[in-house]
Amino acid sequence: MGMVATAVAASATEGGKQRNVITSYAPATGEAIGEAPVLSAEEVRAAVRRARAAQESWALLPIEERAERILRWRDLFVERAEELIDLLSRECGKPRSEALIEITVAADFMTYFAKHAKDILAPREIELHLAKYRRSYVHYAPRGVIGSIAAWNFPLIYTVSDGVQALMAGNACVTKPSEATPLVPMRVKEIYDAAGLPEDLLQVITGYGATGAALIESGVDMVVFTGAVSTGRKVAEECARQLVPCTLELGGKAPFIVCADADLERAARAIVWGGFCNVGQVCISVERVYAHEAVYDRLCDRVTELTQSLRVGDPAGEVDVGAIIFPRQIEVAEKHIADALAKGAELRAGGRRPDGPGQFFQPTVLTGCTHDMTVMREEIFGPIVPIMRVRDDEEAVRLANESHLGLMGYVFTKDREKGRRLAERVRAGTVMVNDVILAYAMPETPFGGVRDSGMGRIHGEEGLRSMCEVRHVNVDRVALLAREPIWYPYSDASYKVLLKATRVLFGGGSIMQRVLDLF
Ligand code: NAD
Secondary structure (H helix, E strand, O other): OOOOOOHHHHHHHHHHOOOOEEEEEOOOOOOEEEEEEOOOHHHHHHHHHHHHHHHHHHHHOOHHHHHHHHHHHHHHHHHOHHHHHHHHHHHHOOOHHHHHHHHHHHHHHHHHHHHHHHHHOOOEEEOOOOOOOEEEEEEEEEOOEEEEEOOOOOHHHHHHHHHHHHHHOOOEEEEEOOOOOOHHHHHHHHHHHHOOOOOOOEEEOOOOHHHHHHHHOOOOOEEEEEOOHHHHHHHHHHHHHHOOOEEEEOOOOEEEEEOOOOOHHHHHHHHHHHHHHHHHOOOOOEEEEEEEOOOHHHHHHHHHHHHHOOOEOOOOOOOOEOOOOOOHHHHHHHHHHHHHHHOOOEEEEOOOOOOOOOOOOOOEEEEOOOOOOHHHHOOOOOOEEEEEEEOOHHHHHHHHOOOOEEOEEEEEOOOHHHHHHHHHHOOOOEEEEOOOOHHHHOOOOOEOOEEOOEEOOEOHHHHHHHOEEEEEEEEEOOOOOOOOOOOOOOOHHHHHHHHHHHHHHHOOOOHHHHHHOOO
16 A cells, blocks of 8 residues: 555565564554564463462552552653653654653553542442341452453553553453554553562563454453454454453444534534544544534534644654554545545545655545445544534434444533433433543543443443452341241241232232231
C-alpha cells in the first residue's frame, strides 16, 4: 500500500514463517524503533507459573500495603512521564498531548484504585429476609492470575489499568499487548520493576495472536480481553472450553444525537474531537451523528469548518491528528468512504491519504448519510465522521439502537432532563450527555458494552469486584437444635408443617386470612 510497514506486516514475510522477534515501526516515519520477543506457549506457561507463585505472598499483604506499593510505582511512572510520552508518540504516532492524556488517565487509575480498593472490596453484609437467625456476608477473594490481552490503540492505559485493578484485588497479572505496540507496555513494565514491586507479579508477554491464545490455555484464572468482536468470539470460545471467566471489551459504534436545542458550537467541537482524537482509533469514538433537521445544515457546516482546520502529520511537530497505527484501518476507511459516496453521501472534508510518507489519513466528514451505508452500521475505527439528518429525537433514538454494537452513546441537548431520558433509552454500556469520551477515564464508573460490544465490566466497583471470587459465608447467630425440621428423617408431620408454613408465607389473600386458614 506504499505505507510504512508495521510490526504485523513485517512479521508475515520471513519465508512464510513467524519470526521469533517483533520489530516495531513508527507509523509516522516508517523507522524501526525496537524489538520484542515472540513468546512460545511453553514460555507463556512458565510466566503464568511464576506469576502464580508471586501472587501467593502478594495476596497475604494487607491491602494498605498493596496500595502503598502501587503508589510507589505511580510516583516513578509520573517521574518518567516524558520518556513514556516520547515512546508512545513514536510507537503509536500520537501527538504528544494525546500521549500525555494516556499518562494522566493511567496515573489517575493507579491513584484511584490504590485509595479505594479497600472500601470497594470490604466484606458486604447481606440482610436475610427469612432466615433471620443466620448471618450472611460476601467477601472478595483474589482469583489468582489474571490474563489480560489488549488492543493497540491505548497500549499504556491497558497495561496499567488491567494491571492495577488485578493487583489491588490481590491477583497477579500477565499481560499480552498487541503485536502492533509492544514497546510501550515493555517500558511500563521496566518502570514497574524499577519501583521495586515483585517482578513476577506483573508480567508483559509479547507476541502475536498465538501468544494470546496460549495465555488463555495456560491456566489463568480470568481473562480480560480488549479487541475486535471477531477475536472476542474466539477468546470467549476458548475461555468456555477452559471454564475460565472472561470480560470482553469489544468494538463500538457510538451514536451521537444532536437535538434541536443543543449548544451547536459545543456539539460540533465534541464531534470533531470525539471523532478524530487518536485518529478515530478509539472504541468509543463518535462513529455516527444523528442531527435534528432544524440544526442539521448549521452543524454540518461547523463540523466541516473545524475539521478542515485540523493539522495532520508527524507528531514530532505541532499537530492535532497523528498517524494511523495499524495500516489495515486505512483500507477500512477507504472502503467505507467509497460505499457512502456510491450511495449518495457528500464528502465535505478529507477523504484520502495525504501526500508524502507515513501512515496518515485526512479527517473526513461525510454528510447526507443513510443507514444503508456501511459507514453508519459497521465499526470504522478511523478518522471518519458520518452525519445523518433526522426528523426528531424519536427517529434518532430508534436509529441509534439499530446496531449490533452498544458500547457508548452521546446525547447533546441544553435540556438536561430530556438528555437524561434520551440517554436511558440508548442501548449502550455508557451514555454521556453533553460530553464525549471522558467517561472511560472516570475510574469509579463501570465500563463495558452490551450486545456484540462485549460482556462484563472493567473499572468501578463492578470491574474491581469482577477480578475477585465472590465468596459467601453464612453463619449461625443463635444456639441451634440438634436437628433442623427439614433434615432426615422425613415424616408426615414435618411435611404438614412445611406445607402450612409455605401457605402462610406465600399464599394469596391477606396474611390474617392465611393464618386463620390454618385452623
Ligand atoms: P484484535 O482483536 O485484532 O487484537 C487484540 C488482541 O488480541 C491482540 O493482542 C492480539 O494479538 C490478540 N489476539 C489475536 N488473536 C487472538 C486469539 N485467537 N486468542 C487470543 N488473543 C488473540 O484487536 P485490535 O485490532 O488490536 O483492536 C481493535 C479492536 O479493538 C476494535 O474493534 C476496537 O473497537 C476494539 N477495542 C475495544 C475497546 C473496549 O474497551 N471495548 C478498547 C479498544 C479497542
